Amino acid sequence: MRTSPSVRPTPSPALWLARGRHTGPDAEDVVRRTLHRLKDDGTIDDHLEVSVSEAAASSSDAVFEARWTVADSVTVRARLVLVRDAEPGVEWVLAAEAERPWDLGWPSPATMFWPDGPDASWDHQPVTGLRFRKVNRLPEDDKDIRRLLRNSVRGGWNINVVVHEAMTPDEHGRLPIGPLLPPSLRHRVVEHRAAPDQLRIVNRALREFGVQVPRGGAVLLPPTPAPQGFEADDFSVRTVFLDGSRPAELVDTLARFAALPLALPDGAEGVVTALRDDWQLMTLEEELARARGLVAMYAEALEAMTKSRDLYREAAERAHEALAVYRDNGDTVPARPQPPATPQGSPFQQLTRRLERLKDTAKALRPASAGDGGRGTEGAGERPDESGR
Structure with a gap:
């Protein structure tokens, strides 16, 4: 399911x-x-x-x-x-x-x-084709923005952040923020960049997600459903200096978001199960531990089979003892109940025979037709003459 x-x-x-x-x-x-x-x-x-x-x-x-x-x-x-x-x-x-x-x-x-x-x-990113390690410019139309962001958060695999440029940045400011993040965050974050003149249209598209990006700031997009403890204001950054320096407040916000009890992404349960149950790259110690576990499992199964065999043997011995007591007392050994006799033939053949019997019975009980009735009357009228003779 x-x-x-x-x-x-x-x-x-x-x-x-x-x-x-x-x-x-x-x-x-x-x-x-x-x-x-x-x-x-x-x-x-x-x-x-x-x-x-x-x-x-x-x-x-x-x-x-x-x-x-x-x-x-x-x-x-x-x-x-x-x-x-x-x-x-x-x-x-x-x-x-x-x-x-x-x-x-x-x-x-x-x-x-x-x-x-x-x-x-x-x-x-699989659905949108956006890059983890690059700046992803938002499209011009608000419908396209909404569609892109909706596809980006779908499944809950990535952390999506929208960054607004308060003014056109220089060469350093146009670099992605990914390399400035902690190593384990760099390949989970998708950066969406809005141009200076896109603030109003972007915020109109963000209403669907219940968040707004401040002018010259950034905001994180919640997945669906939003994790416990997510409040839009807590994951919004007022100012992000796009000058190539480390955005400390944004980094802290992303780290706090990553620490939330986020639900498993869609389809991740099977991936995690395979990691834990189908793992094959084991050290010698792990191989020995797995072998010991298998031995313990087989021993437990053998013990359960042995107990079942002993219980069956004990029940058989008690049955033989009871039978011997019956015979020693001269009592008649109760006959084994016979299974009910099953009618011969297949169920379809039985049904056919029953229908034939019903058909014959119906013919016998069917009232005579008009033609039959006339002939029957003539026959009835001839009988007295014959009896008179």
Whole structure:
């Protein structure tokens, strides 16, 4: 049963989830080269390309796993799934989970699978085609703005922020804010940029979302449904200086939003389940732990079967004892009840025979017709003459 968006479960705070589209060629080779390079320089501990089933292979799916360490001793496990569809490129879904609640200062799991260079083409939003690491200019028409923002927040996979330019910025101000964010936020945030003369038209489109962007400021768009604790004023920034400096207030606002108990994005339950249940990149200690778990499970099943066998044997012995007591007392052993006799033939044949009997009965009880009645009268009139003779 599909879970309603209004009751989507809240994920663990140790999870990091993202989804995007790689629009360039050879996405699998790009991931393989990145993993090998990071393994060689010690950034990740190990990686594995998982053999997918025939069903998945028919959709040209590819699954990669990687494991690395953060904060000296915290292990992170991540699973990237590539899915080819009718659109150009490959859609990807990435789920990572740490051994403790996620810290935004940790490296982005996306950069463990994808190259972080400016020319890489993996950072497109799947529905809209917008970029995570670029400035996305809003269209001119308010209907187009509304449609674009509606598609951007759909599913709840990304954090969307609308930034208004109070005046035309210089070259530094036209740079995206993504590189100024904590590493684990950079590839989850989509920046929508409004030109200086778009304030009124943008705010008209934002009424649908229950928020307004201040002049020269920024506002976060809530997903549907809005998370608990979301108040539009609390996630609105009065002023964002677009001069290339770090926007401290906006960064703090984005961090507070990311810390809210956000619901799992649409379709993320299966991704998280696969990360936890289908994980294959294990250390020797993990392999031993899994083997011990299987042994314990089999032992428990064997014990349950043994108990069932003993109970059956005990019941059979009691039945034999009761039978012996009957015979020793000279009592007649109760006969085993016979199953009720089943009529011969199929149910269809039985129904046919019953209908034939009803048909014959109906013929016998049917009143005579007019012609039959005339003949019957003549016959009745002849009988007295014959009897007189």
